[in-house]
Each structure stands twice: as structure tokens, then as C-alpha cells.
Amino acid sequence: MLILLATTVTSADEPTNYDTSEILFARRIAPLLREKCVGCHGQDPEKIEGGIDLRSIESSMRGGDSREPGIVPGRADESSIYLAVLRGEETYSAMPPKESEALNAKQLDWLRRWIETGAKWPSESRIEAIESELAEEWSLEDGVSVKSSGGLSNEWTNRRYEPSSLWAYQPLRHVAIPGDANSAVDHMIAVSMPAGLVAAPRADRRTLIRRASFDLTGLPPTPEDVTTFLNDPAGDSAAFASLVDRLLESPHYGERMAQHWLDVTRYADSSGFANDYERGNAWRFRDYVIRSFNDDKPFDQFIREQIAGDEIMPNSSEGIIATGFLRMGPWELTGMEVAKVARMRFLDDVTNSVGETFLGQSLQCCRCHDHKFDPIPTRDYYRIQAVFATTQLAERHASFLSDENTQGFEERE
Structure with missing residues (x-):
């Protein structure tokens, strides 16, 4: 995603083929009318409040029931629409x-400058051309312009964002850490620490092993592990590094890390809704995730397997089991439900889950409209959904793996 910072524009920078009033209308007045006025003065042609129709320059100049001109090009103080929004003229009803x-x-x-410079009202095609040509040049006060595949309206496509709202989309950058810092984490804590506070003293070994064990395995350290760590003759840093290596090699490490991933992928042993049917084989996806962490599987491979494991590894039980990710959402199809509606709910669940799990981005808002806050258009939502449009719910044979605990199970051919 390319993020472009606009640059400040002066009148000398504006293209000569666009009038200043036209640019002001495209950039400021048209969005302002849509936001504040047209809902009552043009959205419903059969119900124009006060007879003031703000859908064109001609109808705006005519004014309304008062017979006074709404806009007088070049003379804002004689334009009843401008005087009404000032909210200080007793002759005119305050608007909005x-x-x-x-x-x-x-x-x-x-609004005043637009009227004073001629109240030019360019056509929709000319507004689109102005926005397209000047979008990257309009001032920083409008925020950051984000290039996307385009929204359902030019207003959305060309809207601006506060830089602070786009931090998650910025490319990663290297931050220099002072040489005297113990670690990057210590440095970040130190620079953001409120005045008057000081860092806690270094933790002793007994505290360290307890923290590390709970963090990496979710379990308290055994008495034997505590004794080994406390008596390790190596220096604190080397002894702690060895401890972490041992914890990473523990099978409980995968179980602990899988908890986080399974929460994100909406793992459940039942289907949810009223009937909440049991999913007898859901555990195989759970164990797949645990194995992946314990085997230190490359993350890109981990992602591909969950999205398309049955396609890239069609003869592998591991690949088929991995795509259980697509079936982890709630599901119910009864005689009371329309099959096509149920299928769309399945596709919506998969699309949003792919966004949340692999992009860190909720996509659900884009199902019905361009995203209200993020630069994600509806067309991108359905482009992602199209990837899964041919995906069907089906039972697939996946032989038990040697790593799977099948005690009490009988594999059926």
C-alpha cells in the first residue's frame, strides 16, 4: 500500500486550466454540501426544505421560498445561503x-472565498479530473492521501487521514539503539518512562525462571528446573539464554503459543449457534498448530498451509488438516435456513478471518460499504472473498499422522 504525503500548495502552483473557484469547490465546498446540506436540500427531490435546492449552481442561485437569491457570485454578503450559515442574522433561519x-x-x-471568487460549480467529470490531478498536491492540513483500488465514490477514494491513524500501514524502519542500552526493550521503556520514575532493579534468577516459564510454557518451573538454573555456573546472561533454549524445546511451548493462535483463528470444538454440534475432528487442527510451533515451522509456510494446504499439498494429511482454519467459524444449516444465505455467511466469516488473522485488519465493515475509518474499499473485500468463492464444505480423508495421539480411535478406511 503506497502512502503519499501531500505538499503545501500556493495559488501559483495551481494548474492554469482550473479556476481557483473550481478547485475550492471540488476540494472544500462539494464535500461540505454533502455533509451538511444536501440531506434536506436536494437528496429527496420531492421534499426540498424551504424550497432551497442545493444540487446545482442554478437552483442554488434561485434561492428558496423567500425569493431571495441563495448565492450571488462575487458577493457573499448578499447571498442568503451564506448569511444563514453565519447564524448571526436574525432575518435568516440558522443553518444547519x-x-x-x-x-x-x-x-x-x-464558503465565503468560493462565492467571492465566482462560485464556480464544475461538472462531476471536471471535479473528478481536478481531484485526480491535485490529490497528491493538496496541503498537509488535509492529512495523508492513501492510494487504493478505489472506493464507491470519489469522495471516499480521495479522502485524507490523520497520520496517527495510519501508523499500522507504515513500512517498518530500523531505529538506532544506544550502545549503552541493555536491550531494545529496556531502551524503549527508558525513553517513555514518566519523569520521577526509575526502572526496577534487575530480577534475581528465581524470579527470572518463574517469569520465563510462565511466558513460554504457561506452567510454573519444576523444582528440578529451578535448582538447575540457580546452580548454573555461567554468568546471568548465558545462564538465562540456556534456560530460554530449554523452554523453547519443551513440548509445552507449542501448547502455550498455540493458545494465542487458536484464539485468533476462532478455534472451537463445536459449531456454535443454537444446536452447537460437536466437531469431532477439530482437535486435529489444534494439534497441527501445536506441532507447527514446536517444529519451528517457517511462518510463511504456516500461512500458506492454512489458506491453501489442500491445493499445495493435496496428498498430505498435514495440508488437508491445516485448511481446517477455513472451517473454524460458527456454522449451522437447518431446514429453516436458506442454503445460499448460509453459504454467504460462511464466505463472510472466512474473508474477515483471513483479514484479522493474516493482515491484522478487520474487513467486516467493508462487506456493505467502503471502510469508515481505514483505507480499505468494498471492492477489495470482494476481491479477497473471490479467492474462496469456489471453496466448498466437504469431508476429506486425512490419514492419521504418526505424531497424532490416536489412542482410543480406530481409523476408518
Whole structure:
């Protein structure tokens, strides 16, 4: 995803083929009218409040039931629409009616300047051309422009974001750590520590082994492990590194780490909803995740197997079991449910789960509309969903693996 920072524009920088008033309308006035005015003055042609129709320059100039001109190009002080939004003229009803929706000083200045410079109202195609040409040049006060595959409207496609809202989409960068810092973590804590606070003293070995054991295995250290670590003749750093290596080699490490992953992938031993049917083979996906952590499986391989293991490893039980990720969501199909609706719920669950699990991005909002807060358009949601459009629920034969605990099971051919 390419993120472009806009640069400040002066009047001298503006292309000569676009009038200043046109640019102001495309950049400021059109979005302002859509946000504040058109809901009552144009959205429903059969119900125009006060007779003021703000869908075109002609109807806006005519004004409304008062017979006073709504907009007088070049003369804002004679334009009843401008005087109404000032909310200080007793002759005109304050607009918008709600005080909480009143135009701020900056918006009032935009409207006044637009009228004073001629109140030019370019066509939709010309607005689109202006936005396309100037999107990367409009000032930093508008925020950051994000290139995407495009939304359902030009307003969404060209909208701006606060830089702080886009931190998750920024490329990773290397941050220099001072040479006297014990570690990157210690340095980050130190620079953000409130004034007057000091770091806690170094933990002793008994505390360290308890923390590390709970973190990496979810279990307290055994008395034997504590004794071994306390009596390790190596220095503290070397002894702790050896302890961590031993904990990483423990089968309980995979069990501990799998808990986090299974939470993200919506793992459950039953199907949810009213009937909550048991999923007799769900445990195989759970154990697959545990094995993957304990085997230190490359993360890219781990991802591919869960999304398309049955395609890239069609003859492997491991690949088939891995795609259990796609079936971990809640599921119910009864005689009361329309099959096509149930299937769309399945595809929606898979699409959003792929976004949350592998992209760290919720996609559910994009199912019905372009994302309200993030630069994710609806078309991208359905592009991802299209990948799984031919995926069908089915029973697949997957022979038990030697690593699987099949005690009490009889494999059926």
C-alpha cells in the first residue's frame, strides 16, 4: 500500500486550466454540501426544505421560498445561503438547524472565498479530473492521501487521514539503539518512562525462571528446573539464554503459543449457534498448530498451509488438516435456513478471518460499504472473498499422522 504525503500548495502552483473557484469547490465546498446540506436540500427531490435546492449552481442561485437569491457570485454578503450559515442574522433561519452541526470558522471562510471568487460549480467529470490531478498536491492540513483500488465514490477514494491513524500501514524502519542500552526493550521503556520514575532493579534468577516459564510454557518451573538454573555456573546472561533454549524445546511451548493462535483463528470444538454440534475432528487442527510451533515451522509456510494446504499439498494429511482454519467459524444449516444465505455467511466469516488473522485488519465493515475509518474499499473485500468463492464444505480423508495421539480411535478406511 503506497502512502503519499501531500505538499503545501500556493495559488501559483495551481494548474492554469482550473479556476481557483473550481478547485475550492471540488476540494472544500462539494464535500461540505454533502455533509451538511444536501440531506434536506436536494437528496429527496420531492421534499426540498424551504424550497432551497442545493444540487446545482442554478437552483442554488434561485434561492428558496423567500425569493431571495441563495448565492450571488462575487458577493457573499448578499447571498442568503451564506448569511444563514453565519447564524448571526436574525432575518435568516440558522443553518444547519442543530447548533452541534454549525459550520466552523474555517468552513465559513471556504464558503465565503468560493462565492467571492465566482462560485464556480464544475461538472462531476471536471471535479473528478481536478481531484485526480491535485490529490497528491493538496496541503498537509488535509492529512495523508492513501492510494487504493478505489472506493464507491470519489469522495471516499480521495479522502485524507490523520497520520496517527495510519501508523499500522507504515513500512517498518530500523531505529538506532544506544550502545549503552541493555536491550531494545529496556531502551524503549527508558525513553517513555514518566519523569520521577526509575526502572526496577534487575530480577534475581528465581524470579527470572518463574517469569520465563510462565511466558513460554504457561506452567510454573519444576523444582528440578529451578535448582538447575540457580546452580548454573555461567554468568546471568548465558545462564538465562540456556534456560530460554530449554523452554523453547519443551513440548509445552507449542501448547502455550498455540493458545494465542487458536484464539485468533476462532478455534472451537463445536459449531456454535443454537444446536452447537460437536466437531469431532477439530482437535486435529489444534494439534497441527501445536506441532507447527514446536517444529519451528517457517511462518510463511504456516500461512500458506492454512489458506491453501489442500491445493499445495493435496496428498498430505498435514495440508488437508491445516485448511481446517477455513472451517473454524460458527456454522449451522437447518431446514429453516436458506442454503445460499448460509453459504454467504460462511464466505463472510472466512474473508474477515483471513483479514484479522493474516493482515491484522478487520474487513467486516467493508462487506456493505467502503471502510469508515481505514483505507480499505468494498471492492477489495470482494476481491479477497473471490479467492474462496469456489471453496466448498466437504469431508476429506486425512490419514492419521504418526505424531497424532490416536489412542482410543480406530481409523476408518
